[in-house]
Amino acid sequence: MAVINSNLLSLTAQQHQGRANSQLSSTLERLSSGLKINSAADDAAGQAIGNRMEANLNANDAVTKGINDGISLMQTAEGGLDQINDLLQRGRQLAVQAANGTLSGDDRDAINNEFLQISEEVDRIAMDTEAFGKHPLAPGEVPEDISTPSTGEVESLKSLFGTSGTTLTGQSSGVKSVGFIPKGAENVTISVDGLPGPEDDIQIFTQDGKHVVGTPVTGTDADASWSGNAVLSPEDVETQLFTAENGFPDSAEYQDELIGFTQEGEDFSQDMDIHGTYNGMQFQYTGDGDHYQSDDANNDGNTYDAATVEKLNIDRTTEPLFLAVTGSGSYNITMDWDAMPGDAEAPASPETSSDTDIVMSANYGKAPDKITIEPTPADSQTLGLEDISLATEKSAGLALDTFDQAISKVDGYRSEYGSLTNRFDSAIANLDQQSVNTAAARSRIMDADYAQESSKLMKQQVIQQASQSILAQANQMPRNVLSLLPS
Secondary structure, rough: OOOOOOOOHHHHHHHHHHHHHHHHHHHHHEEEEEHOOOOOOOOOOHHHHHHHHHHHHHHHHHHHHHHHHHHHHHHHHHHHHHHHHHHHHHHHHHHHOOOOOOOOHHHHHHHHHHHHHHHHHHHHHHHHEEEOOOOOOOOOOOOOOOOOOOOOOEEEEEHOOOOOOOOEEEEEEOOOOEEEEEEOOOOEEEEEEEOOOOOOOEEEEEEOOOOEEOOOOOOOOOHHHHHHHOOOOOHHHHHOOOHHHHHOOOOOOOOOOOOOOOOOOOOOOOOOEEEEEEEEEEEEEOOOEEEEOOOOOOOOOOEEEHOOOOEEEEEOOOOEEEEEEEEOOOEHHHHHEOOOEEEEEEOOOOOOOEEEEEEEEEEOOOOOEEEEEEEOOHHHHOOOOOHOOOOOOHHHHHHHHHHHEEEEEHHHHHHHHHHHHHHHHHHHHHHHHHHHHHHHHHHHHHHHOHHHHHHHHHHHHHHHHHHHOOOOOHHHHHHHHHOOOOO
């Protein structure tokens, strides 16, 4: 049928040309973007699968970075442990040296002072070793404040006296704690004026029961200030003085560590000429005015006018010390100090360690898989160094086992870090291989095949050109109808 209004050949050519243009546009988009799927319309399922794969690839990159951070944390911790191990080795060497019976008291004091510096350096390293805001070598919780007694109601001397130079008058002597001097006090001087009459003697104990300053409890030299209160044996001291009310734990046992202050023949001296050392603390003492008077060593339980005031100076306390004033009289007491914990604002809370969770995988649709790096506390308290003293041959011998245990603990920590580091290295290698395989799979789904797309491009261009040519011819068909009309 010859018609003019409807050119069906032209419409057909236009339809095919539009389809060719659309396919050419799609091919050009793929070639220009490098992607086979540029929108969900290209392949809805493929687009969803490829997007999930991309999420996994991005997660693997972040996981690898996090694992590397975990490795850095462990390397930092192990570096600190290496330094602590060197200090422990030196400490053990000192313990072996101090256990030798050929050393003098001064020799052992020098060795013990070096050990105290080692212990403090161990604490400094443990607290200051830090990575990513974590302190892996710090204690797992805030250490018990050893400046305050763990039991009992006894007050600190800071709380009792308030300020340096304060004097308390009319105090009654007996067998009880006056108070405790916290660790860290500096240049502390205790002055006890026993007044003429029944004597009142300074006695200093550690919290675990060591009697470091004062007058003897037993033996031919036993002092009347003890016996006058029916204290005739170490067991009597433990029963009457070492009670919870006086601040002593149940485990406290009396040990005579009087460090040479009460040897018979020592003269009483207001110039505090009697010297001694214990656990790194330097003591200066007048001696007991009744027990060892310069003119008459009568030890009859009475203090005479010439020797009523006893004094004790401690350069710096390295552990809490408990003060008792034994006797059966009354006394005035004055406390002086240069520094006492509690004088200034409370120090900032010490650092503590905590678990560190490292994400090992975070695949799409699954909960993260984590490995925990547990803390490795290596402070002096955790390693048991606070229980060590190298001041005597016996205590130095006992310290060797503690050093062995501390070295073993540090070795265990380092072994844990080494095995975890190797595990993390393997995990990173596995993630790298996963990423390669996932990227290859995603590429097959999402990336354009340029060989294929360039062939399509040529095909679509030929079809487009052909359709244009056919369209031109189709548009000429209505002109042929005109030939049927008369001229």
